[in-house]
Amino acid sequence: MENLRALFENEYPGKKVLFESLIKQIFVKANDTTLTDEQELSDSDKKQIKSFSIIAQVRGSFPITFADVELQDNVALKRSRVNIQNCVRKVMENDSNALIFFHFTDNAKEWRVSYVNKADSLKNSTSAKRYTYLCGPEHSCRTIAERFSTLEGLSTIKDENMLEAFAVAPLSDDFFNEYRKHYADLVEYISGKRFIKKGGKFVEEKTKKAASEFSNAFNGDDKTVRDFVKKMMGRLAFLQFLQKKGWLGVPKNAKWGTGDKNFIYNLFTNADDSVKNDFLEQALEPLFFKSLNCDRGEEAIAPKAVCNIYRSEIRIPYLNGGLFEEDELDKKRVKFKKEHFESIFEFFNQYNFTIDETDPDDVEIGVDPEMLGKIFENLLEDNKDKGAFYTPKEIVQYMCRESLIAYLETETVKHDETASKDKIRNFVLNHEASSFSEKEKADILKALIDVKICDPAVGSGAFPMGMLNELLPCVQILTGEAKTRVELKKHIVKNNIYGVDIEKGAVDIARLRFWLAIIVDEEEPLPLPNLDYKIMQGNSLLESFEGEDLSNMTKQESGNLFDNGETIAKLTQAINGFYIPHDHVAKAKIRAQIKENIIQLLKERQLPPKVIEDLSKLDLHENSQFFLWHTWFHDVFNRPSNCNNRNGFDIVIGNPPYKIISKDDSKKSIYDKNFIVAHGGKRNLYHLFFEQGINLLHDNSILSYITPDTYFSGNDTESLREFFVKNCEIKSIVHYTEKDKVFENVTQAVAVCIMKKNISKNCIFHIFEKDSYNQISYSALNKENKFIFKSANIIITKMKKCKNTFDDICEAYKGDVNLGLKKNFFTNKKSKNTLPLIRGVQISKYIWSPGSEYCSLTALSKNHTDKERIVFQEVANMGLKQRTKGTILKNIIAGDSCNVLFSTNENFPNKYILAILNSKAINYYFKYFNQTNHVPIGEVRKFPIPSATPIQQQQIIALVDKILAAKKDCRVEHGSDSELADTSTLEMQIDALVYKLYGLTDEEIKIIEQT
Template sequence: MKNLRQILSSPYHQEDWISFLKELFAHNSGTGVILQKPQRIELSKSEKVKEAYELGNYETTEGRLIGIYQVNISEDMLLYRNKVGLRQLMKNIYKYNVDGVLVVFVQEKKWRLSYISEIIKEVDEKGKIIKEITNEKRFTYLLGEGEKTKTATDRLQLLVGKELSLEDFKNAFAVEALNNDFFDRYKDIYEDFVQHIIGVRYEMDKKTKKYIEIKKHEPHPNFDGYKNYKDYPMPHPDSETQPFKNKEYPNLFNGNKKAVRDFVKRMMGRIVFLYFIQKKGWLAVPKGKNWGEGNYDYLYQLYKETPREDQPYFYEKRLAPLFFECFTDKKSESETNDLRFPYLNGGLFDKTQDQHFDKVNLPYSIFTELFDTFNSYNFTVYEDAPNEHTIAVDPEMLGHIFENLLEDNKDKGAFYTPKEIVHYMCKESLKNFLLSKIIPNGQSEKAKDVITKIIEHQPLNEEERKYIKEKGDVITTSLENVKICDPAIGSGAFPMGLLQEIYYIKITLQQLGITLEQTDAQIKKHIIEQNIYGVDIDAGAVDIARLRFWLSLVVDEQLPQPLPNLDFKIMQGNSLLESYQGVDLSHIGSEEEIIVDDLIDYGDEYKSFQQLTFFSEAHREKIQELIKDYFTTTEDKNLKRKEINDLIEGKIHYKIIFEKHLIEKKVNDFEKKFGISSEEELTKKLQKGILTSKGKEYKAYIANKKRLLELDYIENELISFQTKIERPYFLWHLYFKKVFDKGGFDIVIGNPPYVSTKGVPEEDKPLLEYEFGFSDDLYNHFFFKGYQILRDKGVLSFITSKTFWTTQTKRNLRDLLLSQRLEYIFDTGNPFKSAMVDTCITSFSKVKPENNILLFLDGSKDLENPLHYDVAQNVFIDTQNSVIFKPTEYNMKIHSLYGKKVKELYEQWWDKISTSKNINKYSKELEAYRQSLQSGDIALLGCLTEGGQGLATANNGKYIAVRKSTKWAKNILESRPKKLLEVVKRYKTAVKVANEEEAKDYLAALSEEQIATLFDELKEKFGRDIFGQGYIYRLIEDDEMADVETLTQDEKDNGIEPTKKFYVPYDKGDKDGNRWYLETPFAIAWSKENVGYLKTDPKARYQGYQFYFREGFCWTNVLNPQARLLKTKLKVKSVNVM
């Protein structure tokens, strides 16, 4: 008898499989029954299935029955394309009362072993089925000739001889364990490659539970040249004895760690892609053989057969030529070659990003680990639906890998969305979109039922088929033209989900005879070209998203086809900013002709022109045609891309130069008016009183001079972007002009980054304020951006933190959402394994609510079986502050009893308690109100307490310091060199530092007093917010603090003499995350001079002084997302901001 590994690795033989089943159940006390002769099952005539057999059954330890079957599938049936028919077929096979199914699907030399679970039926007393719940899940092993079967063999062998439960069957087919194991090994290999080059590795800090860089050895010379090897001999990373030879290795990465990580990601991503490709038999196809008859183990053999002398240069001599010559050369497909390889085109094997890295030194030992690992797993090119699980590495795993490469993504707030949530959001978005087209002005339960059935892949009855045929033209046209965008595309999960959903609907329309027959690849290519768009700030994420779309095409091609170019479909950029450093770029491509008479160098295309016409209608249309043609071009791709980029960059530079001309004219007019020819002349005019520093004209002049300096910096930055992969803005209205010409996107969907206001870089906050009028958690901005790019009646669906339900700072978001027709809110609890945040899905249509009833789902306790509530949208609109809450019976009762009263109290009293001044102004009225209250009355907290807002300095850097003994000091020590370097790069300063290391050394040579003076002077010269609004850079020792207990009343009121210790505690509440019970890390310089300034400075708010140096508590109006409590902090005798 064959052993199990042989059985699973060979074409299916019924006798061998039955022998194993008998062995499997031989020691199970008669609970397994394998039929001596398989029982043929009579089925209705079908082109999909040849025949089906019952092989036996097994009763589990819980008394549940597992049916065992064999189904022989037609050779031309595509299993993944016939899920509805297959599901219906299986129901006919297991129409008897079984609780699970073990079934073999046989198709020529390949076969699949599936375990179908959760077939739940309710029966009456006579055993007749009265209710069936079709929530079954199918878990599948790919078996047969050429398949990797180690996992299947190991798992099934564990079942032999055991008393089996349903859980045992489930564990034998568990896909999660395989995914986690593959990822862990993949990540280790990735870290090995990165560590080899940069010398550090990300490891979890045991105290903070955060990933930090740990130095393991000196960097390889490929990383930053030989500067680390000047003073002492450095051993070779591949050997404990072999030293580096002088100049043996070129400096390839210039010390850029991110460049190294992105390179390794791309390299490993390409190898993974080729593992999927070789599954189709397209690699190394021998002369005279057809595509599909290539070497299924080519990559492993390429590695194993590398001569010893070439092994240290495996990337340079084997992989790089394969990537950048073989798959990008049409001659590789020639039938005259001894071995043929597919010409793949596309950006995946574009050498542009990696052309400088051919000589990188990567150890053969790490490649050994990589190929041994990859070769021990089965790869499948099919992405599963939520109820379909193939126990093999599939393209979705690429998304999982992207999520978990921690060093790049956790700080960006990127978290991989669970498959079930992705599919739910995609299905609901597509359903609402189609319904808006089928029944644009009303409701129809019939339309909802039929569209739901199609999207859920459920069989249709005759009447429903007729209805779909009636609406066929509308559905077809809508699907042809739908425009879908994920503005934070990440690994591409949402657009990929919608690609699959649209594809299955189109297949259904074909099967119903509504549309003409197309190949699967034709359908998908059309969807990618016409319907899908995406943007992400991370170029690595964009690479992976494109990779998944390429794989989705490859799976359906019978013969290799060039991959489409997705450079202008799935794009890198900061989707929140359509501006750069205050330069509005949103109208590029839509402005009228602009004539420039100056001779300016705008790039090669414009050098020879004296008078230039920028972005005429011809230019605009030219760019759109170039982008359209670029999708399918295989000729001179880099030249076409450069032509597009040159046109765009030329326009951006014009915008800056145009603004500079306008400002220069204002500066010249001012200088001419007041006779100013130099800085000395300006100083004299100020000293003589001819000009005043407080005058409007002078202030505008200084602001314009500062802006000119900024524009010089901005222009240099934009020039540098032409040679960089990542850009900090995105030109929505230019790149996707055709979409906006028709009003915007039909569906905007995604999982925006989970970055709080605290995590937003200080330099980005003014940019967000410029773009949106406010700066907040990034997901808030994504809602507003999503709304901006959505067309009327379009559908938006985001999964985000649910802090916006109640938080005061998110009132603007609630107002936006409640002004539109909310389709549903789904409380998903915390579905992310790594993100410590409670989330919800929010979906709205861009139409007015008009007495809308929305669906509220509560899945916080059970995501798969959420509680359903129908609630009027007006309930939230009419609630105080428009807060959102779960509309449970209990909550609705509270709302009914108190909602109106609370709103009335707020309207009556809020203006009188909103500020300290108002509390003082209305103190008698408030006291009378307090005296009138009776037991059981409802009142606002602010009416019952003495308090108000405290001091706002308007210049924290000047007045506030941090004690060196606190953890906040570490943040300042780490951030000061970066802040200094940014200012030095942007402005002409006396300080000369070229990089962060030099900035760190420069500051280390100064005393704290000198550092504070330096930062003060830079702020004085270039503007209060050059380091970021409110940035604190002063550090003091604990012994510089004054003893508050010994201060006189005069010192508390008017400040302390500078000859004495004058720093006192300064309490900022809990907005910055300080624990309520800890002493404040902040201090304020409470000198007589400073207090005098604070009292008279119109920008400062010297208020709430009656509470200074009194104990109490500080609080902010930001609710704790993990609790029902206000964020508060015990206040010592201090000056306070809240």
Template sequence: MNKTEATTIINKTFSSSFDEDSFNLFVSNLFKEYEPVEKRPFIKNAFTAYVSEYKIIGHYKDSEEKEIDILKVHLNHVLSIERARTAQRNFVADYLKTNGKNAALVAFVSPKYDDWRLSLVRLEHSLEVVDEKLKTKEEITPAKRWSFLVGKNEGSHTAQSRFTDLLVHNERPTLTELELAFDIEKVTKEFFDKYTELYFKLKEHLDEILKKDEKIKSDFESKEISTVDFAKKTLGQIVFLYFLQKKGWFGVAADKEWGEGPKKFIRLLFGRRGLYGKNFFNDVLEPLFYEALAQDRGKESIYPRLNNCRMPFLNGGLFEPMNGYQWETTDVIIPDELFSNTHKTKEGDIGDGILDVFDRYNFTVNENEPLEKEVAVDPEMLGKVFENLLDIKDRKSKGAFYTPREIVHYMCQQSLINYLETETNGEVLKEDIETFINKGDFIIENDKIALEREKNRKAKGAKYEDKTYALLLPESIRAQADTFDKLLKEVKVADPAVGSGAFPLGMINEIVRARKVLNIYNSSEISDYDLKLHTISNSIHGVDIDPGAVEIAKLRLWLALVVEEKEPHPLPNLEHKIMQGNSLISEYEGIKLFDENIIEKRDSDEVMQNTLGLGKSGSELKMEDLQNKIELYVNESQRSKKQKLKQDIDNLKWELIEVTLEEQKKVDKLVEIKKFRRKNIRPFFIWRLEFSDVFKKKGGFDVVIGNPPYGFRDVLTKKEKEYFRKVEKIEFQSGDSAELFCKKSFDTLLKDNGILSFIIPKKCTYGDSWGGWRTNYFKKYDLHFVLDSGKAFDRVLLEQTAFGLAKKIQNAEVQLSFLDSKKDKIHHFSKSTKDSIFKENNTLQIYLEYFPRSIFEKIQRKSEPNLFVSGDLGLGIGIDFFSDEETPNKLLKGIDIDRWNIRGHRYLKNREKLNWKKAQGFLRPKVICQRLVAHIENPSPHIRINACFDSEGIIITNTITAFKLNEMIEEKFWLAYLNSSLVNWYTYNFIYGRAIRGMDFYSFYIEQIPIPNISHDHQSRFVELVNQILDITKDNNYDSKNVTAQQKFLEKQIDEMVMDLYELTQEEKEIVHKT
């Protein structure tokens, strides 16, 4: 089959309503050889509410013996394909389990809708550690589903690009190849690249406009609008419309209902742009943004400018002119061809304008979850795009990074579990709370059916008990459904580095899901929309120093709310929930800006104050007024009232700051701070003022969660570090801004018993510079969970660790887990005490609980605590000391050495400038190794310590470590020991905690290597083997990349002898070799 034929089949199948003949033709060309069948099996009672009938179209077995069935599933007429996603997935999962299949390709069809869903559903299998032995058991986990939404109202561009090659090739596809066709990350990368290109085109056009038009330039400058921010906001507004037009809310005829508008409204509007003006952006889009969507025109929402159609009033701030610029009188003429044209792209598509690109993608307002992934642009993908765009400075920029959804999902769930367990004072088993939070979707579906069947059974007077559907929600939760609902309703969450809003969104989803579970039992009729609105308005708080990030986060929250709306409602105002500011600084140049005593008083203090007839101070009354006005502002949609409230809130905050400065006699600083106020920029953030209601009622947040910025040079200036250390008296030895975020968030934002959940550099668990954090926080307080996230971010070199730390002194169990990045799955391998994972040197080593404890204990038992080895880093000298010409002294860099041999060298020049006092210590025969330890992925992740013997006594640079040995340890024994598989395995797992980058090999780490109690005679056997290896490596033709069989044999002997020193069993040796 050629490409044209394949494209025709795909377009016919996916660009129209479901047609079984077209689908069968697609299937036969996709799988080449499959067994067609036509069966309509019985539907289990559990799924009759969702599925009216289903048909088995065929069976397929790939070359790897994976069995895939092809199904067509008809959904009940009351359901659209957008709803009951979990039920659809579970229906297919049950089919796969019952029939012993690996996966299914499924067409989900709803009779009332022109769109349908093509899904790949696959059962996952997990490997778990059983008992204390490294054995595994295979367990089927909930199925995962990947889907394309296709049909009359959807673009088939992505599906076409994914399936064309599979149809064209003659080979039968494997299940793995099918999964690649549904790969959401590929869509994310592609969409980001396209979106970034559109952003640059738009920004560059705006730059040209400002160069040519002094009036626009003057307006932009007076309002402090940059072309960067204008371009980002404009694209954000357009992409928001693309999401909402799928709901059929735009261009609704005056006599029609919401939802009946055209699903491709923006494209139709562009086609008719000549009716409304000369320029699409200036005459059509801007009035659409700032009139049609920003003005309340009553219930019918008739908009005369567009043929008296209905257009929703959205409120919320997204459709307000940036910084109040005069859009009505400022003509920003962006060429129409920037929105749509006939240019041919390198992929062969026609049109590279904004609408051309967006039209090719499916947009869905459903957020992807770990088990449910839509191959479309969803709000979470948009979050990734926006967060990447925050760091884009020019066309060469790579973008930022984004926390993977699996990690967000897990951290949010764990934080909520800890909150509920704490607030119920341990009266409910933690296991019950975990079931409640972790299995919400399954509980909702199962328990609804179970309760309905029980109700019908009783109504019919049946005497038998129906045991088909047992209730999944634990009795302890059911009995206190109202208590748990109240706790979820009142939880307060903060993200001090909100970025694109991933963590607030994650918390919203978890809170709403949990409350939906409880609604089954407390007979609450509250809608999903109202649940989300309440959570966003009352529970979620976020701060970011980047104003662009704040706007993105708000957009994400609005999209999350829109997904639940049947009819449009005004969006909430989030300016006082998601805010711009520097989370770390609440003062200005060391001067306190707010008197925190105003909110320190609790209700009992106020009662006493009133009893004594003292009344409230002026500042206290202002604070009460401020809190009331913020509460009113969130849901105020009338423009004049909203503007008045906004001004009042701003004035009240300013007055409270002014009073505080006057009390300190620092009125001169008011002038400086007023400059920031005019620019709407805060180089500080006064948490207790901005979120005073939280601190007044609770003393802090229940949950502080997020992915704080980390780094040494780019995040904090030298002046800022000095400020924190000298003025705020905060010691953060690592110098990493992440440690500062951890300490400030834990100490100043969390209430007592609250939980801090951050994802930060992995060095926090094993690095020497993070020792203070481990001692004063991890060891002191209740460490709830530790998740080794590995290399979670594509563009970040270092690995990360996520943790949950509760602000209470308690030694509870710690949940230990790691992220399997290849399978997008988190593996939980142990619940352990802190004592079992903290080593004597104060490092936190979770993998002590992953491997059989016997290995570690044998090594400890057979080690000699009084034997030690330290490292000595070479000279820190630059290239002005290096020479290619021969001089009396040789020099070695890390690149010059390998395991067992020195590959080459260079020479020393400018010897008179050298620090000979330090250099003298290296002029001796010695064991040396590369300072940076290499990490190797294949055949399984491991490290490689590259040590060799320097018999000449060469001067080394600081990319090499030399060893100072105890007199009981022979040089060449130490060389054999360092290069052995057991020492490398131990160092990788129990010293570096399976880190893969940034592993310095200096004294702090070297001194953690256990050394066996071994006699000189016994050491001599190792020395003999080392000498034989060194004889091999002396050969001029020696190639370290092609080691001889003889050398491998000798190395294997050393490996076995080292493990025999610790009396490891054969099974234990196999673990070392394989892991």
């Protein structure tokens, strides 16, 4: 391994050395053929590529091509994806695997090893996935050396071996786990407590004596300690990316970019022990607050304290932005031991930090800015309890692209709809604009420049970053070289992207990722924009306080007693101008002015003095109580007249929190008052975010959410479905079952739903087929797999009209003395299998029991006689299952260890009920109410049983007898394999009779059959 590490951590060695030291040692076997061949380049290729050679082509069980690509010195590899992809196609004309070495002539210190893989299912596509390691003296190559050493010992290399060697997930997991450990060590050092995972949850336990700072600086507040450590470590992680730019430790009079790319570690190692033992206050705080957050002129010489420690006069840039602003948390006095920082910096040194956000098709194997998001969303010990989950990058990309496509279709398609939509999809996915006319290009560019996008539960910024990454190449292809990448990014961040989150830490990380996105394209460090009024903290669901509506503060109304136009103009001008870099003194003054203007507007709205007084005490810019949508994002809800009354967002996108709103939630009554969908049954936060998301949009705009799939059915979400039907057109849904494991370590069935606001059509679910995150199909809709809300409501309402329910039957049996039932049968609290007064009645597991005369019976108690035995089956913790050919549906509806009670009755014989339970109509009924493991018990009690004449009952019972006989005969012949009996024709006859009993039409039956 050491030889490999030396190879990768030196300058580019050339084709011959790579062939002898790497390719020949690992990949070339006795029967393989190799050859070297210089390739012809087109004129367009020559602008980016100096030379292109095939080093070797290996055949046999694992065909792979090795290529050397020498790039022009002015090429930024990450910015030349189209040209690089063209080169990749040439390499991979005959193979699905390639290992390509990218390098420069004049800068051999940085080179790249890219494994390109075109999976079998994608061989006919236009692109392939590229996984890249950065190599050279300035990069840590421990990971690539370790991974290639595992390949060295394999007798046969396969696709999966290469994919494993270039996998980024293990590296991310290792980095995060070690990061968590260092974080926990620092928290434990101060508070004496540590979060330990028990039973799937993190529990805080006291493990040692707390440091004196715990009581002196933090007043024994555990959360403040955690916030303090998170903020400090987040800043240190940010600096790992920044030093990659060569902007830290730049020698005096030297150019930016020539700095120490291991500056933080060297700053620590150069310090004497007294400084190391107080490194936060003596070194880091001067670096944070007096260097990175302080404008020191063009020379930007670091303060003496920093220069003395580094033992050289150096330049440190002024960044602005707010990340390094000193706040109340920073005033806490903490003295960590030198061992703490020594282990942290050694940990950081083991990893290669890549400053650019990667996408699923072009992955740099290192710690990229997305890791900051993963750290935040996974480091919060209670994040899962808050319903916060980190969304995989592949799904983020899919949702961003589909939302953008849907938006552009709405905004630009005027005629020839099919052709235009195809061109738009090709443009967004492949950045191909040659098929557009000049008029179409102008229309699309205007739509992209004007688009307003918001994530109301922004988390660490995954979706806004995803939208930035999709918008940038689209705008760039239409504007050419008129604007630089960094100019376009700043325009997009300023004019197109908005986000809100209730967690301040999430907002900090999201802003940090946007700053990194801007920095990556800067040649020289310039003050970063202020994102205070772009990515903000607040409760997205509320725009009221103490019962007072705050949404109309900046709305000028005719006939208003006060002429507040001047105050509104001052307020909006200050908010819009805040984005431009200001120093922290100027920012404080502007924020104070903004708050003063808001309080003035509140007074003019004649709000109660007590409310105004309470609001004055709050930080209106950052709090968890409410969010002033129409004030902070005034430009979105008050667009110029030439925007065709598009007051609201064009795209609302995100992964809102999934959490049941408990009765103890202080906001529950306010939510109930403010949201149409907040009534009846259990309410989940994501239900409210659906309604709020729609409310934030203007007409014909797009909402894209990933949420649990439980809104497909069930009484708890009936009002939400009705809201959809009245306000939206569902454009598409991609459904992921629990087996798909979308969220790491969480079993959750979810759906990506993309809808358009205010279309007066039936709300239709189109379900996309999908193989995996990486291969979400863009093929034609599977029209057989659809769910129509409006029709479903009609069917279920019709079925509900049946007068008889299981609850009725249970009550009837309760008073039937002929059954010999004892009173304590219904009230016996000692029994674990029943609930008092049978109010917890639940359908258990019903099967066609081979050889039985009736549904299987299980005794409640050994004291009951055979005559007293009634229908029970073990409650199984499983969900409804679809019927398969030759078997009858097993209706399994589980819950709180309770059973169903019914027995032989002249009106409802067991075999008749058994047939109803196993019919497609009932399967549909319960699928409508719930798609998770548990059907609401209230719905089971109200389960409708259709009345039937004796003749109708006998028709069904006769079919049941035939099915039981067929299964019995099959059991005799095949042993236990009674399911082999083909009773599908009999089952279809039962289905037809049951449909008739419920009075369903042919159209309604078709819906059930196709669902």
